Amino acid sequence: MWVLIGIAMAGCLYEPCFSYITRTYKNNSKNAIVFITLQAGFASSVSYSVSTILSDAIGWDNTLHLFSLTLIFVTAPLFWYGSPETNRQVPDQETGEATHDIQSLTVTPFLDTVIPLIKNPVFWLIFITFAAFAATQGMFVSQIFPLLQSKGITDSTAVILASLIGPMQVLARFILFLAEYFSSRDIPATKIATLCLIAFAGTSVLLLFGDEKLLMVLIFVTIQGGMYGLVSIVRPVLTSDSLGTRNFGVIFSLTSMGFVWGFAAAPAIAGWIAEIWNYDAVLITTTFVSILGLISLSFSKRFQKMDVKSGI
Numbered sequence: 499m500w501v502l503i504g505i506a507m508a509g510c511l512y513e514p515c516f517s518y519i520t521r522t523y524k525n526n527s528k529n530a531i532v533f534i535t536l537q538a539g540f541a542s543s544v545s546y547s548v549s550t551i552l553s554d555a556i557g558w559d560n561t562l563h564l565f566s567l568t569l570i571f572v573t574a575p576l577f578w579y580g581s582p583e584t585n586r587q588v589p590d591q592e593t594g595e596a597t598h599d600i601q602s603l604t605v606t607p608f609l610d611t612v613i614p615l616i617k618n619p620v621f622w623l624i625f626i627t628f629a630a631f632a633a634t635q636g637m638f639v640s641q642i643f644p645l646l647q648s649k650g651i652t653d654s655t656a657v658i659l660a661s662l663i664g665p666m667q668v669l670a671r672f673i674l675f676l677a678e679y680f681s682s683r684d685i686p687a688t689k690i691a692t693l694c695l696i697a698f699a700g701t702s703v704l705l706l707f708g709d710e711k712l713l714m715v716l717i718f719v720t721i722q723g724g725m726y727g728l729v730s731i732v733r734p735v736l737t738s739d740s741l742g743t744r745n746f747g748v749i750f751s752l753t754s755m756g757f758v759w760g761f762a763a764a765p766a767i768a769g770w771i772a773e774i775w776n777y778d779a780v781l782i783t784t785t786f787v788s789i790l791g792l793i794s795l796s797f798s799k800r801f802q803k804m805d806v807k808s809g810i
Contacts, residue, residue, distance in 0.1 A: 512538075513754050516734035517747040518581070524743050528684065528735050532675050535730050539668035611745045615752065620740050623798035624753050627691065628733060629760035630791025634698045634784045635726050636764025639663075641772065641780060648777040650710035659719045666720050667727025674728060687735040691795055694725040694732065699788035706781045733757065740798060 508514075515534065520527040552561040615621050638645070642663075646656040678685055701718045708714035737750050771779050 512730060513751060514747070517750050520734055520738050520743055520746045520750070522581075525738070527738065528687070528731070529675075529678075531731050531734060532671055535727070536668060536671050536675065539664070539671060539727065606745050608748065611748045612752070615741070615749060618741070620798050620801045621749075621753065623794045623801065624737060624740055625756035626794040627695075627736075627756075627791045627798065628753055629756035630695065630787050630794065631698075631729050631733075632757040632760030633764045633767070634702075634787050634791070635722070635729070636761040637768035637780060637784050637787075638722055640765035641768045641777070644772070645705075645777050645780065646715060649705065649708055649715055651712070651715055655712070659715060662719050663723035663726070666723030667730075670724030670727040671731065673724075674731070687732050687739050688795065688799060690728055691732045691736055692792065694728055695788045695792045695795065697721050697725045699785045699792070702781045702785040702788065706778055706785075740802060 512535075516527075516531055519530050519534070523530055549561060552564065556564070642660050643653075643656050646659060647653065651659065674685065674690070701721045704714055705718040708718065733754070734750060737753050738746060741749050741753070768780050768783070771783055
């Protein structure tokens with residue numbers, strides 16, 4: 499049962515959603531992704547309250563059945579209705595007219611996509627960047643309570659601070675949306691990714707010297723949550739900017755393996771480091787992992803520029 503649940507989740511979370519959005523909107527996908535992540539951020543906050551209320555009223559099992567029926571008879575039909583073939587006609591940036599991207603619908607053999615991809619150094623550099631994103635945040639999230647307690651924060655205060663991570667994700671996405679809307683400019687994904695990695699490294703150093711300093715801990719949690727909220731947007735956009743939108747589902751799934759593996763390994767690595775040394779060592783590790791991500795991101799852009807100059 500759990501295997502089937504895992505397979506179902508893999509087919510309906512951010513990765514397949516963003517693959518579909520990018521395939522549909524191509525280089526105009528960023529605004530749609532920002533809007534979706536805004537809704538998803540609010541939905542995750544609301545779902546806890548709704549689940550609690552319904553569980554108290556009709557029991558947890560009936561609540562689960564109700565959610566399942568809603569997904570089957572409401573969510574799935576709405577998605578089917580909202581994404582017919584005609585919805586793949588997107589406005590052309592130059593003419594403003596709807597065009598149908600025939601090339602994007604052409605089926606390419608799997609290996610014909612994968613083999614050139616794994617030979618491309620940009621792919622591996624993006625892979626490492628995503629792994630750095632996930633490893634850094636995975637270490638923080640999995641160790642957030644003992645990490646804050648090691649800095650002299652009480653249990654009750656640590657719970658309050660940890661609960662800010664979710665709202666900060668939504669707030670950061672909303673700020674990005676407003677910044678692009680009022681400036682009428684599209685902020686490049688590379689700049690956002692660079693900002694996130696610098697913030698991850700900087701807040702790690704900040705907390706390293708934040709013993710019993712509530713303000714510094716608050717800044718740490720606020721920035722960490724906000725930057726991680728932007729990572730969800732950056733990943734698909736950075737992938738399409740760096741590796742193109744053709745066969746994007748395959749490409750994004752492969753680059754996302756770095757993110758998945760990084761997030762999976764992070765809790766064990768952080769726990770092992772804390773057990774052998776201490777939580778300051780965990781913060782030092784996250785600092786260097788973030789710097790590694792920055793270096794990898796920087797080299798990926800250099801390789802892209804070299805490809806452009808050489809006409810590849």
